[in-house]
Amino acid sequence: MIKQFLLTTAVFLSNFATAQVTSMINDKNVDASTKVYGMAPLNDVTKTYEKFNFMLETASAIQSAKPILEYGYQSSNFQAEENGLMVYMVKDKKIVDQWLINPALYNTFHDGTPYSFDADKLVVLAEKYPLIYKEEKRQYKNEKEYQKQRQALYADPYNLIITEPDFTYEGYFEVQFPQNEQFKNPEATIAYLKPLVEKVTKKKFDINYSLSEKNILDRTQFTMTIAGEENIYKKIKLDNLKKGDWQTLSYEASILRKEN
Numbered sequence: 001m002i003k004q005f006l007l008t009t010a011v012f013l014s015n016f017a018t019a020q021v022t023s024m025i026n027d028k029n030v031d032a033s034t035k036v037y038g039m040a041p042l043n044d045v046t047k048t049y050e051k052f053n054f055m056l057e058t059a060s061a062i063q064s065a066k067p068i069l070e071y072g073y074q075s076s077n078f079q080a081e082e083n084g085l086m087v088y089m090v091k092d093k094k095i096v097d098q099w100l101i102n103p104a105l106y107n108t109f110h111d112g113t114p115y116s117f118d119a120d121k122l123v124v125l126a127e128k129y130p131l132i133y134k135e136e137k138r139q140y141k142n143e144k145e146y147q148k149q150r151q152a153l154y155a156d157p158y159n160l161i162i163t164e165p166d167f168t169y170e171g172y173f174e175v176q177f178p179q180n181e182q183f184k185n186p187e188a189t190i191a192y193l194k195p196l197v198e199k200v201t202k203k204k205f206d207i208n209y210s211l212s213e214k215n216i217l218d219r220t221q222f223t224m225t226i227a228g229e230e231n232i233y234k235k236i237k238l239d240n241l242k243k244g245d246w247q248t249l250s251y252e253a254s255i256l257r258k259e260n
Contacts, residue, residue, distance in 0.1 A: 024069040024087060024110075025062055029097045035090045036062055036069075037160060038101075038122060039256070042135055044083040049103060052085050053132070054125040055160070055258065065125055071099075072116035075107050085119065093154060093162045132260040133160065140251040143167040158257045165251035168204055172227040174244035179220050189224050200235040201228060 025036065036056040040049035056062045069087070081102040089097035100109040103119035140146040146165055153159055175193065177183045183192070186209035193207050205228030209215065214223050226232060233246045 021070050021072055022115075023066045024071065024089075024097075024099055025066045029089045030062060031091070032059065033091050034062065035160070036065065037088045037090060037131060037133075037256075038125065039086050039088065039131070039133060041083050041086075042133075046083075048083065049085045049119075052101075052103070052119060052122040052126050054122065054129045055131040056125070056129055061129055065129075068121050068125055071108050071110075075114040075116050077105060077107050078114055079105055079107075080109060081105060085122075088161065090161055093159060095161060130260060131258060133256055133258050136255045136257055138253045138255065140165055140253065142251070146251060146253070153253070153255070158259075159255050160258055161256040163254040165253050167251060169206065169227040169249060170229045171233075171246055171248040172225055173233050173246050175224050175226060175238060176242040176244070177222045177224065179222060183222060186222050186224065189222050193224065193226065196236055196238070197226065197228070197232055201232050203229050205229075205232060 036054075038052055038054040040047070040053055044050075054065075056065050079102070080100060081104055085101040085103065087099040087101060087108075088095050098110075101117060101119050101122075102108070106116060106118055107114045108117035109115075140149075143165075146167075150164075153162060175189075177189045177192075183189050189209070190207050197205050197207065205226065207224060207226050209222060209224055212223065215221075226236075227249075230246060230248075233243075236243075
């Protein structure tokens with residue numbers, strides 16, 4: 001009876017331990033094109049966690065790191081450090097999965113849930129697969145200019161992660177409304193503007209009210225921002241409303257590049 005109890009307990013504990021250990025590397029997020037990068041934040045002047053930076057760019061390196069990147073049970077500690085370390089799963093230079101590691105708190109966050117994790121073991125990866133990286137920001141006048149350079153960006157082996165420019169809107173302009181019986185709140189101004197914008201464009205647009213300095217200090221008016229194509233600015237008919245100048249958006253790509 002005692003033997004049976006001990007055997008049952010041992011099996012239970014074994015299954016429990018197995019269930020509580022999971023690797024960041026798994027069949028769902030790893031294939032032949034996957035790269036894995038551990039990156040301390042560049043804006044941390046103390047460079048505390050730079051010693052943990054690593055890059056895994058081959059299948060053998062990724063598989064060897066699987067036990068090192070195991071995390072444990074779900075934690076009740078929802079605290080996070082301001083300058084924690086990020087681990088990125090990357091395919092085709094795009095982030096497809098990520099973890100935030102907080103070495104001083106012995107936890108890691110995935111999809112907003114904290115798990116136990118000892119970051120000290122990352123030193124093994126950092127020593128064997130070191131990474132030195134920097135961030136570059138590149139400006140583009142329009143999507144056409146970016147597309148001409150896009151292939152070269154993705155072909156450059158030193159470019160690890162690329163965040164592409166957002167070309168949804170060409171620019172924006174402001175419209176000022178008086179606060180009165182017709183326009184009692186920002187919702188009323190949006191209801192007024194939306195059909196006018198829809199008359200002049202079939203493309204995506206956005207109308208919003210922000211807590212800008214002007215809107216905070218001058219409560220006798222509402223300044224609304226309309227973002228979209230320039231044709232909206234040129235064609236929209238606004239009776240007795242103050243329309244600001246057209247502002248062209250700058251398009252920026254953010255690139256994390258290795259330096260070693």
